[in-house]
Amino acid sequence: MDVLGLDIGGSGIKGALVDVTTGSLTTERFRLPTPEEARPDDVAEVVSQVAQHFSYKGVLGAGFPAVVHHGVAYSAANVDKSWIGTDVSALLTTATGCKSYVLNDADAAGLAEMEFGAGRKYKRGVVIMLTIGTGIGSAVFIDGHLFPNTEFGHLEIRGKDAERRASDAARERKKWTWEEWAMRFQEALSTYERLFSPDVFIIGGGASKSFNQYAKYLRIRAEIIPAQLLNQAGLVGAAVYASRSNALIRSARGAKKAE
Ligand code: BGC
Numbered sequence: 001m002d003v004l005g006l007d008i009g010g011s012g013i014k015g016a017l018v019d020v021t022t023g024s025l026t027t028e029r030f031r032l033p034t035p036e037e038a039r040p041d042d043v044a045e046v047v048s049q050v051a052q053h054f055s056y057k058g059v060l061g062a063g064f065p066a067v068v069h070h071g072v073a074y075s076a077a078n079v080d081k082s083w084i085g086t087d088v089s090a091l092l093t094t095a096t097g098c099k100s101y102v103l104n105d106a107d108a109a110g111l112a113e114m115e116f117g118a119g120r121k122y123k124r125g126v127v128i129m130l131t132i133g134t135g136i137g138s139a140v141f142i143d144g145h146l147f148p149n150t151e152f153g154h155l156e157i158r159g160k161d162a163e164r165r166a167s168d169a170a171r172e173r174k175k176w177t178w179e180e181w182a183m184r185f186q187e188a189l190s191t192y193e194r195l196f197s198p199d200v201f202i203i204g205g206g207a208s209k210s211f212n213q214y215a216k217y218l219r220i221r222a223e224i225i226p227a228q229l230l231n232q233a234g235l236v237g238a239a240v241y242a243s244r245s246n247a248l249i250r251s252a253r254g255a256k257k258a259e
């Protein structure tokens with residue numbers, strides 16, 4: 001079954017139809033720039049243009065870079081503050097006419113990696129997926145089940161958010177070599193390892209493609225592996241999330257009718 005998956009980011013809004021049984025894209029990705037200041041109504045308008053591009057009518061899933069609890073955003077680290085308290089699912093449903101399911105962007109990427117990518121073989125134990133880009137996103141899986149909205153990028157390291165010290169944006173801003181960046185990232189990883197003792201870290205986001213350049217400098221006990229789905233993970237995971245959430249709601253309705 002093909003479902004529209006969207007990845008709403010600070011610079012672009014990307015979409016594609018995803019075969020949710022295989023995790024593969026059945027169309028090319030379509031990307032429009034995120035409007036300046038990225039306010040809710042403006043972003044919703046661009047999301048509706050992306051849905052229209054595919055002449056899409058089914059349910060859609062979207063990854064969004066904030067704490068998202070039952071469709072409502074509760075933080076706004078790298079987006080306009082007016083998102084806080086916004087029912088993102090309702091906003092996108094109205095804008096597109098498609099029932100929309102929204103989750104944190106790193107949780108979406110993690111779902112895709114666990115189902116179709118680097119996390120496939122880790123169905124037991126604790127897996128931490130980190131997306132390293134403008135911020136640091138996190139997705140935690142316990143025996144294959146997502147524990148959502150963990151926001152490890154905002155854990156403080158020496159008095160500053162981890163993502164201020166060790167995101168890919170920080171590396172670019174400071175013009176660090178991979179080795180210099182790895183020293184900062186190591187501090188974050190050691191903190192996560194001390195607190196959560198995962199079996200494996202999966203490194204995704206923009207920094208995943210350069211994994212071999214910095215992995216050799218990292219010293220931790222857990223296994224550490226690069227993500228496999230690269231920049232598709234977010235939209236693939238969002239599509240999977242939408243199809244599962246919709247199926248759950250339909251079966252709950254069916255059960256109620258049968259009572
Ligand atoms: C946000 C997270 C998001 C991460 C990656 C952080 O700044 O707080 O919600 O997952 O960036 O986009």
